[in-house]
Amino acid sequence: MDITFIDETEKVSSEHIKEVENLLQFAADFLDIPDDAELSVSFMDNEGIRVINRDYRGKDTATDVISFAMEEEGAGEIPIIFDEDEDVVFPRNLGDLMISIERAEEQAVEYGHSFERELGFLAVHGFLHLNGYDHMNEQDEKEMFGLQKEILNAYGLER
Template structure:
């Protein structure tokens, strides 16, 4: 899977970004995603994610992670569908935006490491761009069980 990383905060080390990439690659294998696949992850501050949250979700407050799944069709959009094996392009999963500030705040609040919280948020957003959600109790149970299973298997336990 090809992942483009952008650190707008300039505060994450290459090792921390590589850890997130390793986790997402592990999750892609766990979900048995078929290559070629592309996605992006942008790390930002609370002010920037608040602006995105306000403009795209109508919520004028900072949040921890926002995911934009490119395979979801919005109102009035027509999906682009290729026959099996005929798609000449990589599958574009979408984009994740993660507030590094919020991740640090939540790590302290929940009593675990910043690395664990950053990994949790990246995986949570990754599951969203792969069609998982938590809008109903059944969907929440499925997504959160899978999330815990992947984090535990990868070794990012609480």
């Protein structure tokens, strides 16, 4: 899987970026995501993610992770349909993940675990959203959170 990283904070170490990349590659293998899939991961501060949250979700507050799935069709969007006779092959673009490094640091302290564990948790949580998982009702939450825990534990990033 091809992952583009953007560090808007200029504070994320290359080791942390590599660890997130390894974890997301592991999660992609866990979910049988094709090797040619693509996604981007942006590391932001609280103010940057607050603006995104306000403008796109109508919530004027900083959050920990936001996912924009490319395969989700939004309200009023027209699906892109290619002619069946054409051999058009594009890599699967999963979408964009945005993670607040400040919120990850705050939540690591709040939950009593390492920054690395919180960063990994947020990356996997957002990645699952990009792949159609959600927690809008109790059944979906149980499925998503169970899968999230299973991936993190199998990778060795336990609480």
